[in-house]
Amino acid sequence: MKIKAGIIGATGYAGAELARLLLQRDDVELVWYGSRSYVGQDFASIYRNMAHAAMEPCQDDDMGKLAELADVIFTATPQGFCAAQVTEELLQKTKIIDLSADFRIKDVEIYEQWYKIKHPTPQFLPEAVYGLPEVNREQVKKARLVANPGCYPTCSFLTIYPLVKEGLIDPDTIIIDAKSGTSGAGRGNKTDSLYCEVNESIKAYGVASHRHTPEIEEQLSYAAGKPVTISFTPHLVPMNRGILVTAYASLTESVTAEQVKAVYDSYYQDEYFVRVLEPGMPPQTRWVEGSNFADVGFQLDSRTNRIVMMGAIDNMVKGAAGQAMQNMNLMFGLPEQTGLRQIPVFP
């Protein structure tokens, strides 16, 4: 029997990528293409790549109605939407995987401060599981409500986490310089997202104020066992997909590249979706594009006693839709890689 899945916010880039991944599976039936802007229009007329596979009109965002039909609901919606809809009744009928930030941050004050909105249902925060399978696999399996991590936090955390956890680096010195393809900006009609504005240029944005900062900090704090404050600077890169994280930190002790590699391996050798590179080899977004892989590498710098940690993901897949499906697999007792074994597309 097929898993019945519905997507609220199916016509944004993340929602559409989720549709693409789900439609490629034989064991899932996509029953709802929710899109407030396109209600009644054929989904395939908006995303013609799926013309042969998705023959249904878009529907509204009535999660109550959808909960009657679906075993799992994905919400790829603006901040605040999912939180405003979740009820105990809903969660008794269906599982929810929320791709927004509503349930990612446990501390509601921090959420409200960075997102500038009041959280309508903080009572579900304790139950919500932060859906990074490489860290929270067992909790995800049992979850009714999963907060799918942000794209930058996924890449940043996978890149840094083992070294923080093992105490190899000083968490107070962590600086994350991240670079993202433009799909991360979404499909909204903004001048700053026009082709001619993005092409042939690079810029930082949200410097010292990007909302993924507290999400990264919270997860790193769990790893460090104490509050961690970081510098985080995202950049917009003229490419469609991909996130590259270049992270800097001071070493707490003298280590060799082999030792650091061994630490990464101890965390990731059984993780299908994390590929640890040889010391000194920088990851590149082209090698993960279109896949759920995270490539992680590092370079020691004895001159400065720092380490440069680097990670690359496809922001649409491991950074959003792929990870959501990875979580779905876990929640339904399926092999985690189901539908996610695509080899990265190059060139």
Add this chain to the structure above:
Amino acid sequence: MKIKAGIIGATGYAGAELARLLLQRDDVELVWYGSRSYVGQDFASIYRNMAHAAMEPCQDDDMGKLAELADVIFTATPQGFCAAQVTEELLQKTKIIDLSADFRIKDVEIYEQWYKIKHPTPQFLPEAVYGLPEVNREQVKKARLVANPGCYPTCSFLTIYPLVKEGLIDPDTIIIDAKSGTSGAGRGNKTDSLYCEVNESIKAYGVASHRHTPEIEEQLSYAAGKPVTISFTPHLVPMNRGILVTAYASLTESVTAEQVKAVYDSYYQDEYFVRVLEPGMPPQTRWVEGSNFADVGFQLDSRTNRIVMMGAIDNMVKGAAGQAMQNMNLMFGLPEQTGLRQIPVFP
């Protein structure tokens, strides 16, 4: 039991794409990564996207040795290589799918004139099947030696063929203006293929002299039942993948858009990989990227009594590796879409 496949020329873009597609299958074993330039080097160190899946060193291009191991050999090699290797003995041991032009053109004189090389084994030309499944499906099924079509010819022919066959257009007026992504130029180190030379520019090349011209003409001649001469102009576009064909021809009779659409449908309605668009809707390469689909559309122009026929494919997939695998499926009695149902990746 798995099909054992080998690739000669595995480190070019087309060969690597073939490896990527084959490695994603459970029913195929890739036994040979042939690459003269990289013998002994790990294949995955050259194409890091496949780092988790391809753990073998590159081997030489000894087709004799490979024929002992493989059920099928793909040659993604320069013109003349495959033809110089093929023997009756080889074909009794293994099937060959040649991605070069060696066996595409039946008239050896035309081949030698356009390719400026002597054909070493013209005796196999009659046997070789032109591997366009949408036209030659039954012959492909029985073939030992398949000439995998060129990227431009695949897109051009699928776009134009039904209207030539039905006599709706005057073959003598056909003009094909084609645009290709840069992967079509291969991975050779040429100044003209450097990022800064291709980016932010467009140019025609091989004007009135491109070697895919006689291949398109031969196939169109079969459809027309008489010799056809065309104008063909390829262009280089700053993008990785994709071919767009814009073809012009004069109509032989007065037709409506519905009638033309009906003709296309009659040829392609059962073809999984050809998606006929509604009249007036131009195909776009972004909607086929990463897939084996060909999107075909048209626009009537009553002012000039011409029709504009348009087609889009991914040059790496339907234009090369995907079509080769589609041919392999047919040659081994498998469902044609096996391993090729990927939905196009967007954005």
Add this chain to the structure above:
Amino acid sequence: MKIKAGIIGATGYAGAELARLLLQRDDVELVWYGSRSYVGQDFASIYRNMAHAAMEPCQDDDMGKLAELADVIFTATPQGFCAAQVTEELLQKTKIIDLSADFRIKDVEIYEQWYKIKHPTPQFLPEAVYGLPEVNREQVKKARLVANPGCYPTCSFLTIYPLVKEGLIDPDTIIIDAKSGTSGAGRGNKTDSLYCEVNESIKAYGVASHRHTPEIEEQLSYAAGKPVTISFTPHLVPMNRGILVTAYASLTESVTAEQVKAVYDSYYQDEYFVRVLEPGMPPQTRWVEGSNFADVGFQLDSRTNRIVMMGAIDNMVKGAAGQAMQNMNLMFGLPEQTGLRQIPVFP
């Protein structure tokens, strides 16, 4: 004494390019940055490339007021705007160079049919000069009202014109396949202009219906001395700037490449902004980017008795703002190249 110039529509791409070119001159003073959307905002806050040079706020589009200040007004505005403003009184006070289509087409019925708007001031059509200096130089010098040509027509006409004029090609067989960078789509916030929609894709648009068609036809008709109907298909290319025209026509007589080259030379050898390439050398947009040059080349095809004519311009410069300034130079009795001798920027 400086020429006082004003721009209505200064915050579109063409208007801003005009500002950039004018601001680089010592003999021009830019007195008006008209922009309905940004009234009161600093022009340099919208186009930060000009931050050091343009320190004035945007103003409204009051052409009456501007006419009191300016020796010349450029209108880089939507169709219908300029025509609705022009009066005899205005033209007695100032010169007007209109970058819209309002005065390009002499036949008001054709204008209204293709542009779907009623022309408010057809009485000025006879006076308006089509501002292609290479053809209408003397009339431009005396003009009060210049209709600055469209980007596609400029490139198409310069590419084809000499051969039509000399009767070397049959005008009824002309097919123009044009490719444009994305700046031609303007700065409006449309989904189709977003980075991720344009990048890594190519498509035709406005097939058999683009509004530059009648403009090209009218000019070709003058050259041919009889009505000419053409096929014209524009394409959107993932690059910022540049137009490439690939035009096809049947030859009326047997000619050599040298003869064709001699015809082109006879028209263009004294034209600073037209560079005729050697036979068989295709123009490329990268070689004209950022400049007012038009590169023109051709290839004979004896197999089909056709000629492929090719031209490349920067759509923002020779296709819009540069040509407008070239016209201004002529209208003010200045050397035509003043402010326009920039060498193309590469890479």
Add this chain to the structure above:
Amino acid sequence: MKIKAGIIGATGYAGAELARLLLQRDDVELVWYGSRSYVGQDFASIYRNMAHAAMEPCQDDDMGKLAELADVIFTATPQGFCAAQVTEELLQKTKIIDLSADFRIKDVEIYEQWYKIKHPTPQFLPEAVYGLPEVNREQVKKARLVANPGCYPTCSFLTIYPLVKEGLIDPDTIIIDAKSGTSGAGRGNKTDSLYCEVNESIKAYGVASHRHTPEIEEQLSYAAGKPVTISFTPHLVPMNRGILVTAYASLTESVTAEQVKAVYDSYYQDEYFVRVLEPGMPPQTRWVEGSNFADVGFQLDSRTNRIVMMGAIDNMVKGAAGQAMQNMNLMFGLPEQTGLRQIPVFP
């Protein structure tokens, strides 16, 4: 009387950009297009953007012969070339502006260690002036031999220098994360520079080992009055031109954004080529493309007590050829902006 200039290495990207800038001037005569690879070939056949302006064949790299003809020689050559050619006799005949690293680093041991070559003429190191006019203007005016700064060092130093000099930041905490367009990789035929390898990807390279590191450190050490060691990580970005530097450092005291802005202004308010942005506004490479400007901005981060300093230049202009011409202007007593007032090209 015109300045007679010669370029050794004229067919690399930096050399060609220099040719482009020099050819646009009326007061300079370009007498030598040196290019070992293209001796005898027309320079304009290699860089067709200059087809109308550069009608001479390439010559060899005989600096002795060139010194007889030229008032100034630009060497845009591989490391070690210029140093091997310079003699007292040469410097008595002509001025030299070296775009390679040969004379940038005063400490010959550090040069030899990072560049892995023996310096053939260290005796000229004391005389050579580091050609960053914003810092060393007066010495440049008197110099015979100028070491034109590297692209990354130019951008990094202009971004950081005032705050180091004023002691506002702790030099030991400086981390520079830099991003460059692909023209910085030069025109050599390397697989890694192919269009399909660079496009749609981002990567770090030369991590903790890039040769611009000691150059930046030396200049920062002068500013700090003590040895400075930094982390420097360059990245390759899929665009032609542009460098963005994102630099991090800890503040030494509590400051407001206004105070920091005032410091930048005090250094740069009279510098034509440095545009200081308002606090919190990140520079973007698109706003400097094609110009000699450096845009510099910053963002305070009270949470981490760090400051993020950001700078953007065109690597081909302010990062190479433009700065070389700026130095030439100073060396010949000309206004510094001569030939360099181009407004950045956008889009």
